[in-house]
Amino acid sequence: MKKMILAALALGIFASSCSDDDDNNVVNSNSDLILNFDGLEALGDDYVYEGWIIVDGSPVSTGTFSSVDFPQTFSVDSEQLDNATTFVLSIEPAVDTDPAPADTKILAGDFSGVTASVDSNGIVADFSTSTGTYILATPTDADDSNEESGVWFLDNSSGAAVTGLNLPTLTAGWVYEGWAVIDGTPISTGTFTDPAAADDNASTSMFKGDTSDGPAYPGEDYLQNAPDGFTFPTDLRGTTIVISVEPSPDNSELPFTLKPLADMVPTDAMVHTTIDLEAGPVSVISGVVTRN
Numbered sequence: 001m002k003k004m005i006l007a008a009l010a011l012g013i014f015a016s017s018c019s020d021d022d023d024n025n026v027v028n029s030n031s032d033l034i035l036n037f038d039g040l041e042a043l044g045d046d047y048v049y050e051g052w053i054i055v056d057g058s059p060v061s062t063g064t065f066s067s068v069d070f071p072q073t074f075s076v077d078s079e080q081l082d083n084a085t086t087f088v089l090s091i092e093p094a095v096d097t098d099p100a101p102a103d104t105k106i107l108a109g110d111f112s113g114v115t116a117s118v119d120s121n122g123i124v125a126d127f128s129t130s131t132g133t134y135i136l137a138t139p140t141d142a143d144d145s146n147e148e149s150g151v152w153f154l155d156n157s158s159g160a161a162v163t164g165l166n167l168p169t170l171t172a173g174w175v176y177e178g179w180a181v182i183d184g185t186p187i188s189t190g191t192f193t194d195p196a197a198a199d200d201n202a203s204t205s206m207f208k209g210d211t212s213d214g215p216a217y218p219g220e221d222y223l224q225n226a227p228d229g230f231t232f233p234t235d236l237r238g239t240t241i242v243i244s245v246e247p248s249p250d251n252s253e254l255p256f257t258l259k260p261l262a263d264m265v266p267t268d269a270m271v272h273t274t275i276d277l278e279a280g281p282v283s284v285i286s287g288v289v290t291r292n
Contacts (some may be wrong), residue, residue, distance in 0.1 A: 027286075031078040033062050036071040037107065037118075037287030039257055043091065047251045050092045051289075052101055053084035059101050060084075064092065087116045087289045088123070091173075091247050103173030104247045105222075107267070107285060118257065119286040124245060125168040127260035127284070132162040132195075132243060132277035134271060136236055138221040141209025147271035149233035151180055151189060151241055152219030157274040160216055165195035165243070167260070175200075175248045178218055179255055181240040182230065186255050189220035191246065207232065238267045242280065257282055 035051065043049065043066065051062035051074065063074045089107035109118035121128075138150035154164040167176065170193060178189035178199070187207075190199030199218040206225040208214065214221065226232035245258035259280035269275060 009079065011101045020270060029078055030075040031081050032082060032292040033074045033076045034292065035065075035074070036290070037068075037089075037285065038182035039282060039285035039287075040068045040106075041257045042066065042068050045251045046094050047091055047247075049095050049106075050090050050101070051240050052088045052090065053081060054086040054088065055080050055083050059088065061099075064085075066094075076241055076291075081291050084111060085289070087118055089118065091251065097117065103171075105171070105173065107248075107287060109289070111289075111291070114291050116289040117286070118289055120284055123171060124174055124258065125170050127168065127245075127258075129166070130168070130260045130279075130283070131166045133274045134219075134241060134263075134277060135164075135274055136265070136271045138209065138223060138233070139212065140214045141211050141223055142220040143209075146223065146233035148215075148235045148269075149223060150219065151178070151236055152215060152217055153189075153195065153243075154215060154217040154219070155274050156272065159256045161217065163196040165261075165277075167195050167243070169193075170245065173248055175246050175259065176218070177244050177255070178220070179242040179244060180220070180222065180236055181242060182222075182234060182236070185227075185230075186225050187222070187227065187230075190218060191248075192218045196222075237265050237269050240264050241277065243277065244280075251285040257285060259283075 031118045045065045048064040048066050050064045052059040060080050062076050088105055090101045091104040092102050106117040108123040109116040133155045134151050134153045136148050138147050154161045175191045177191045179186040190201040192199035196215045202213045211221045220233050222232045241263050242259050243261040244255040246256045260283040261277040262280040263277045
């Protein structure tokens with residue numbers, strides 16, 4: 001009987017010893033992923049940024065964030081992080097029922113060792129060679145006295161209108177949008193994906209005149225239904241004309257961070273005369289991702 005009791009005690013001590021050893025040998029299964037980006041803007045309440053690592057060809061979420069103060073650190077499964085080949089950043093609905101990344105991907109880059117240099121060039125578009133022209137004109141009405149109240153992104157320097165914007169094709173999830181910044185307030189000319197075609201609201205714009213939809217290029221006539229605090233027709237000389245790149249669906253009624261082309265309209269600009277756009281304030285967003 002004593003032998004049985006001693007044997008049971010010994011087995012209990014052994015089991016306890018094994019459990020203690022297992023507890024002491026537990027290895028933290030997560031590692032740190034550190035994000036450090038330059039140029040991101042806050043998205044507002046309805047959207048968040050979400051990081052993804054590509055592991056064996058499949059996306060694995062590294063977490064969402066709304067603050068654009070960096071660096072930021074996320075805890076990620078160590079094995080997946082070690083095997084990750086690429087980092088991608090997307091814009092997602094704040095309430096998101098789809099576990100897959102949205103089309104609106106804004107940064108991407110491959111890992112080289114413990115770091116990945118990421119930017120928007122490959123995942124949105126490369127705007128380094130973008131150029132553009134525009135004219136002041138109001139072709140959507142029959143009044144020739146207000147031609148300085150419209151902007152159209154075309155080139156008529158040869159005597160006939162041709163495409164005025166040299167812009168790359170955007171990836172899915174992005175559109176172009178034109179703006180006139182009047183008294184510090186940006187007012188849209190409309191969204192478009194093809195610089196050689198009319199913008200998306202060509203026939204439905206509330207600002208245009210009643211005679212026609214205008215030429216088959218992006219642009220806008222600011223002739224009626226002015227927003228509160230503004231009077232249309234107006235004078236766009238001295239204002240700033242901007243081409244931005246917008247998420248689709250859009251997170252805000254204001255221009256997004258990426259603005260590859262812009263120009264302050266000369267105060268002595270002539271109507272119906274081609275004016276060059278200059279490089280915009282932000283044509284690329286970039287950063288570094290580090291795995292520890």
